[in-house]
Amino acid sequence: xxxxxxxxxxxxxxxxxxxxxxxxxxxxxxSGPARTRRQFTTFPSKITVKWHFTxxxxxxxxxxxxxxxxxxxxxxxxxxxNGMGTTVxxxxxxxxxxxxxxxxxxxxxxxxLEVRSVPRLTQDYxxxxxxxFPDELTHSSPALHTLxxxxxxxxxxx
Numbered sequence: 001x002x003x004x005x006x007x008x009x010x011x012x013x014x015x016x017x018x019x020x021x022x023x024x025x026x027x028x029x030x031s032g033p034a035r036t037r038r039q040f041t042t043f044p045s046k047i048t049v050k051w052h053f054t055x056x057x058x059x060x061x062x063x064x065x066x067x068x069x070x071x072x073x074x075x076x077x078x079x080x081x082n083g084m085g086t087t088v089x090x091x092x093x094x095x096x097x098x099x100x101x102x103x104x105x106x107x108x109x110x111x112x113l114e115v116r117s118v119p120r121l122t123q124d125y126x127x128x129x130x131x132x133f134p135d136e137l138t139h140s141s142p143a144l145h146t147l148x149x150x151x152x153x154x155x156x157x158x
Contacts, residue, residue: 001090002068004078008057011049011080015110018082018118020045046094047080047113055105065097072096075116082118090116 021043027035053061069076072093080089097111121129 002064002074002076004076005060005064008053008061008064009051010086011051015048015050016081017048018045019047020118043117045115045118047091047115048110049080049113050108050110052102053107053109055107058099058107058109061109065093069093078113080113080115084119084121087119089118 024036025039029035051061065072068074069092072095075090075092077088078091079086080091082089091113094112094114097109099107099109102108
């Protein structure tokens with residue numbers, strides 16, 4: 001599987017969005033609330049992205065799109081932002097990217113990517129996160145690392 005070129009910039013924050021597929025199947029009843037059930041646990045998401053490329057970067061992007069992923073036919077790995085930070089995701093272009101010339105010889109490229117699955121917290125991490133405020137976990141992480149990996153007796157066992 002191809003990788004998005006490491007020499008190209010990451011998507012801009014402006015215009016970036018994640019739209020998950022709805023995994024819930026709804027059955028409307030004659031009366032009362034609709035019945036719902038989960039159809040699947042792993043589902044694709046649509047991520048809208050936008051890049052600003054120099055002329056040289058745009059040339060690399062166009063060639064990579066045409067030659068490495070066969071004009072958007074193939075899946076590729078790309079670093080994208082989500083609730084877990086910036087992680088590698090498997091993506092595919094939903095349609096050919098749109099490009100427009102902007103100031104100088106720079107280009108703005110926008111596209112919608114289909115992502116196989118967006119990484120999420122595991123149940124164990126969620127349980128801890130529901131017990132403590134996120135800022136408490138962030139500020140205590142160096143101390144927590146020292147405690148669990150250096151201080152506790154089990155840290156020396158393999």
